[in-house]
Amino acid sequence: MTLLDFDSDRLAQFADQVRKDYDELKAKNLKLDLTRGKPSSEQLDFAESLLALPGEGNHTDADGADVRNYGNLKGISDIRTLWAEVIGVDPENLIAGDASSLNIMFDLITWSYMFGNNDSERPWKDLEGDGEKIRWICPVPGYDRHFTITETLGFEMVTVPMLEDGPDVEAIRELVKDPLVKGMWSVPMFGNPTGITYSEEVCRELAAMETAAPDFRIVWDNAYAVHTLTDEFPPIVNVIELAAGAGNPNRFWVMSSTSKITHAGAGVSFFASSKENLDWYLGIAGVRGIGPNKVNQLAHARYFGDAEGVRAVMRKHAGSLAPKFARVIEIMERRLGEYEVARWTEPEGGYFISLDVIDGTASRVVELAKEAGINLTGAGSSFPLKDDPNNRNIRLAPSLPPVEELEVAMDGVATCVLLAAVEKLGA
Template sequence: MRILEEPSVALSDLSSEELSAFVEEQRAAYEQYVAAGLSLDLTRGKPSAEQLDLSERLLSLPEGHTSADGTDVRNYGGLAGLPELRALFAELLGVEPGQIIAGGNSSLTLMSDTLVHLLLHGGVDSEGPWAGQGTMRFICPVPGYDRHFALLESLGIEMVTVPMNADGPDVAAVKELVKDPSVKGMWLVPTYGNPSGITCSQEVAAELAGMETAAPDFKILWDNAYALHHLTDTEVKSADILSLASASGHPHRPVVFASTSKITFAGAGVAFLAGSTETVKWFTGHLGKSSIGPDKVNHLRHMQFFGDANGVRAHMAKHRAIIKPKFDAVDEILTDDLAAHEVATWTRPEGGYFVSLDVLPGTAARVVELAKAAGVALTPAGASFPHGKDPQDTNIRLAPTLPPLSEVRDAMAVVTTCVLLAAAERVTAS
């Protein structure tokens, strides 16, 4: 159900009488949605059932139980993961096979383990464990990924923010912060960022890789979760952070993460960690104290399912065919309903899983509240900021992949009505 309205005009151009009438129009439209008894969800970037069906053949694999080198994958060993699968994803991620390991299903677990090992033991280039060095801070580009922030918070690591520009994090702001030795690292989703959809340019990546930092063991946790999730025929290439860091004399600075969680089965995929060969040896050295090897049976089934890198690319084209119409619908409805009113801006991502919507400052929480009452669940306002606190109360992350296209359209019609109502209430009250 979509309630159409009269031709739109910027709220700032309305007289007080026209604004009052506009508020009543939006409230009436909103009440119709409330009465409709909707139950729709745009909260998290999950693959839809249709996308999961693309990988159904995995459930009949592997055929046999022997890897390319003759190893029985049912047994212990192979801490770094199946060599042929590591080589396949090394090609896709632009690293050398010796710079990558394949683990369990969760890249977030690899990120957590990396931070814990840094805290307890220090890194390859550390003088000692981080935990004994006093206050620790991480740079967090915003808007960013809420699970990154939650992980830092759980470990007692303070967060400082920098803006995400069109080509990546604000480098000038980052360079100023890293003059402080307590700033030990930064997060970055470099390709089709969460939730902005921004891709870090090669130039920005080079500056991050080469900049001088007061902490000699400064880390860039490079979460390349969406490197293969293109929404157009133009496949944006991720910056080669490992080569850039090595060339600049900081080979151990980046630790790269990726996974197949949104490629095959979210609960039964394969996660990857990449870095300098010394970083990989450091990580597996600690990993070996808690594991005798990952699920190589799952590695083998993924290897047989994809075959090679082109098999992955062909599989991702099928994903794109399913989710691109949903992103198109989001942009179409936002444009039709909001553009002329000048109360919101939003991203038009070329890949990834999210649209980042900025509404009038001070209204994001109200939009989410209104949407909930009308039966549409949105990610909490502020989720894309540390501690869930957006200082401007302006950002809302939209995740259109999970629902069917018809439900995406219905949900977005409610969202735009809520944006307009919250904006009109705000303008009227000011």
């Protein structure tokens, strides 16, 4: 029997118990944080040896260049060749940059807005006027930092639902008939926050579909491509190759980085795309700067050694993260499962679990948790403008706290979900 099936007497009795549990929770004076998907100290320690690399006197890349000096916008071949094998692309289609792929995404979109990209007839900003705005497709739930970029530029963000095998392709197909629809966000593997991985069929559809805008771009943020929670590494679809074969060689801007593999803010970012797209990007990037941190790139190449070295590091991460994800799911199943007041994803990779509670109660769950000393990501954060029309989604980030704190936090979150539910039901 679910909570929705309780008669008034049983619901009132249950509500009394939940309120007592919540009072006990508040009395613990907790100070716990589940807001962002940060690596734990244990995970950061995995790359401790990186801090001594490439080492004194070791400053020459595979091509014989001194990495301490200016130049080489594309990044050194040592790390480009290694990472190209990791994500399954041609090294000639890959650029290595500085720490953040988010910075590259911001550049790509703002430069297209200001100048137009290599397939644009004119800058995107020149298409706006009389209430018309550039439109951008946003699968939801999705990555909040993606949405912040297009929100900052004033784009109209159009949502499409995330299905079990990726975003709703038929909905996207209708939207791209509009020439003002210039792009789409995507996290195709172990997505943020759902953990969903796009099927190969969805990838093919996105690569091949006709769009009214010739300069339409899909930001393919493969941030979690190797972030498995098991010993298995799913195959990575080469969408650059698929798009070229479908006659749309410039469609994808593919992103990747080591930010959650080595040290956040001190890693290497990667941008893979067609040669034409890369040439356009480098033409402007060469004005913005003279070259990336090649010393850090060489350090990373030495640290990993090869593609298998990357996978060996990621198995360590899986060993740290998987027990935390399993514990979160166990607690929610034990505390919430029989009442059917919540649903959650059970990802096999990535950094997040997506929790859906009773419609209209997500913001209340977050409020109750905060009052009890548990910080959660704000309700609606996985939607453009932080507007979840159903007020049901909460993103959980299990990575940072130790398991003991995580257990306390998730038991508290479950209590908050139940309290918000009984309040919604009028008990």
